[in-house]
Amino acid sequence: MVKEKYTVGELKAFKKRSIASEVWRNYKKSPSAMAGLIVVCLLILVTIAAQVIYDYDTDIVQQDIMNRFKEPSLEHPFGTDHYGRDVMVRVLYGAKYSLSVGIVSVAISCFLGSSLGLIAGYYGGLVENIILRTCEIFMGIPSILLGIAIMSAFGQSLLVLMFAIGLVYVPMFARTARAAVLPVRDQEYIEAAKVSGVSDLRIIFTHVLPNAMSPIIVQVTMGVANGILTASSLSFLGLGVPVPAPEWGAMLSSGREYIRDYSYLTFFPGLAIMITVLAFNLMGDGLRDALDPKLKQ
Amino acid sequence: MIRYIIKRFLMMIPVLLAVSFVVYFLMDLAPGDIVGMMAPPDATEVEIEMMRKEMGLDGTLPERYFRYMKNLLKGDLGMSLSMKRPVIDIFFERFPATLKLAFGSIIVAMIISIPLGIAAATHHRSWLDGASMVTAMLGLSMPSFWLGLLLIILFSLKLGWLPSGGSDGFLSIILPAITLGAAQAGNLTRITRSSMLEVIRQDYLRTARAKGVSEKKVIYKHALKNALIPIITIFGSTLGNALGGAVAIETVFSWPGVGRLTVSAINSRDMTLATGCIIMFTIFFTLTMLLVDIAYAYVDPRIKAQYSK
Numbered sequence A: 001m002v003k004e005k006y007t008v009g010e011l012k013a014f015k016k017r018s019i020a021s022e023v024w025r026n027y028k029k030s031p032s033a034m035a036g037l038i039v040v041c042l043l044i045l046v047t048i049a050a051q052v053i054y055d056y057d058t059d060i061v062q063q064d065i066m067n068r069f070k071e072p073s074l075e076h077p078f079g080t081d082h083y084g085r086d087v088m089v090r091v092l093y094g095a096k097y098s099l100s101v102g103i104v105s106v107a108i109s110c111f112l113g114s115s116l117g118l119i120a121g122y123y124g125g126l127v128e129n130i131i132l133r134t135c136e137i138f139m140g141i142p143s144i145l146l147g148i149a150i151m152s153a154f155g156q157s158l159l160v161l162m163f164a165i166g167l168v169y170v171p172m173f174a175r176t177a178r179a180a181v182l183p184v185r186d187q188e189y190i191e192a193a194k195v196s197g198v199s200d201l202r203i204i205f206t207h208v209l210p211n212a213m214s215p216i217i218v219q220v221t222m223g224v225a226n227g228i229l230t231a232s233s234l235s236f237l238g239l240g241v242p243v244p245a246p247e248w249g250a251m252l253s254s255g256r257e258y259i260r261d262y263s264y265l266t267f268f269p270g271l272a273i274m275i276t277v278l279a280f281n282l283m284g285d286g287l288r289d290a291l292d293p294k295l296k297q
Numbered sequence B: 001m002i003r004y005i006i007k008r009f010l011m012m013i014p015v016l017l018a019v020s021f022v023v024y025f026l027m028d029l030a031p032g033d034i035v036g037m038m039a040p041p042d043a044t045e046v047e048i049e050m051m052r053k054e055m056g057l058d059g060t061l062p063e064r065y066f067r068y069m070k071n072l073l074k075g076d077l078g079m080s081l082s083m084k085r086p087v088i089d090i091f092f093e094r095f096p097a098t099l100k101l102a103f104g105s106i107i108v109a110m111i112i113s114i115p116l117g118i119a120a121a122t123h124h125r126s127w128l129d130g131a132s133m134v135t136a137m138l139g140l141s142m143p144s145f146w147l148g149l150l151l152i153i154l155f156s157l158k159l160g161w162l163p164s165g166g167s168d169g170f171l172s173i174i175l176p177a178i179t180l181g182a183a184q185a186g187n188l189t190r191i192t193r194s195s196m197l198e199v200i201r202q203d204y205l206r207t208a209r210a211k212g213v214s215e216k217k218v219i220y221k222h223a224l225k226n227a228l229i230p231i232i233t234i235f236g237s238t239l240g241n242a243l244g245g246a247v248a249i250e251t252v253f254s255w256p257g258v259g260r261l262t263v264s265a266i267n268s269r270d271m272t273l274a275t276g277c278i279i280m281f282t283i284f285f286t287l288t289m290l291l292v293d294i295a296y297a298y299v300d301p302r303i304k305a306q307y308s309k
Helices: A008-016 A019-028 A031-053 A056-060 A087-123 A125-140 A143-154 A158-168 A170-185 A188-195 A200-236 A248-256 A264-291 B002-029 B034-038 B045-054 B061-073 B087-122 B127-141 B144-158 B171-200 B203-211 B215-252 B258-267 B271-299 B301-308
Strands: none
Touching (some): A019 A031, A019 A264, A031 A087, A031 A264, A056 A087, A087 A125, A087 A158, A087 A170, A087 A264, A125 A170, A125 B002, A125 B271, A143 A158, A143 B215, A143 B271, A158 A170, A158 A200, A170 A200, A188 A200, A200 A248, A200 A264, A200 B144, A200 B215, A248 A264, A248 B144, A264 B127, B002 B061, B002 B271, B034 B045, B087 B171, B087 B258, B087 B271, B127 B171, B144 B171, B144 B215, B203 B215, B215 B258
């Protein structure tokens, strides 16, 4: 309810509340969004801890043929694989690949895509046309096939995987950013800024970008989720992070050969992917509601 | 409307040419070349050079691409380098399987998501709403190839009810279609729910209720019809996703579709086959989008009115 009169104290309180704290206040209200945030924080902690505790050469890739195919037990909660390596240790350690691919690739696509989208939306005309048509071309190719083509062109490595997935999702960010700029492009305050001699770059950063922020932030969290899924599909097809790195998709793919007798080998890496993607999706949903309470139904 | 459709068709040409360039260029960058792979081990330099010429792989990249593009404009996708047969024939041999899988998955997705979405919207903020949203979220977050493997473990290996791969008979499509459908169902449920929620608030529904129309009729006759309109748009991108998403699923279920064909073409550096398959994918994807737009205009008179202006 909007009150007719406010006390001075109340008005001051309004002013103090920044946009970020407002969003956080809304975000906290959703239990699922909070669950997503907590899981993401835990995952990051686990990733860091796993790098400290385990040694790549002895704990992650070293083979122990005597102990192969041990069913899940207290000693090996997720069992051991066809080389006798502990699956739980590998899954925990492997979080680093999925998280880093998800985050770095989104950083790439967010930076390139949003810049292109802002430029397209702000300048309009021919520039906009060229950028939009280029996006259309890349969106016409199914993302997984484009990813495969890029991976085979530049070779398989973690770095190329990040780059490939980052590139695949550039058009999505470009379109999101452009769509967010369109409604403000013709506003009077932009014109006023132009007339008073503010440079284009500055106008884009101070007047246009803030309006495009919320859809981009939502797209970032969803993008991390999508990126992790695409990366794991590529690794599953044998085109992601090369073996013997414990990437989850690659672990699933090698576990698949033993699906008949040792199905737990496929179960745990997949579960890890799902939990991670789910957490980022929940965060994305929560952020969208928090950033734009009007949309919430 | 006709003008709009023609314009869309003409716009496909530059997009396809650009797609062919991107893919051809990427394939050219890939290390390892097919002539080296296919030549007998005792072939001399001269023989290899002749093979290269025979396959149309001689000359610089621009020369080769230009030759390829000229044929492409005539509608000729060339010969597969590894199978020595026209790309178009190979593609259409495998395409029906992928199409079958895509449609099967959409049917599965609709069976799951439309009732779930309606239930969530009509019981807004109840446990039913929460449960269907959780289900949708799980579907969205699950790697589809993992779901496929889990289904194989349960239904083929443990229970022995359904085949774990191949494509003979109706039974073999069930698991792949469910796998691919579940991935689409997550998105579709959420969209059905939000579009239904929007319609439910409209005045004409209040009017219908005030007239004394039964609640069931209000939902299924008045609300659903209007709520389905945005779902049609999603149908198009769902079909596109199904075509692309089929790549991993086809591998899991050894389904003889074009997704697997494309992956193996890329892996064996068969440039013409890979480029041709991706071009065909793009054509089908763009055509689906166009069809969806047309269908959209027919279903919603408000949009048709915009075109005729």
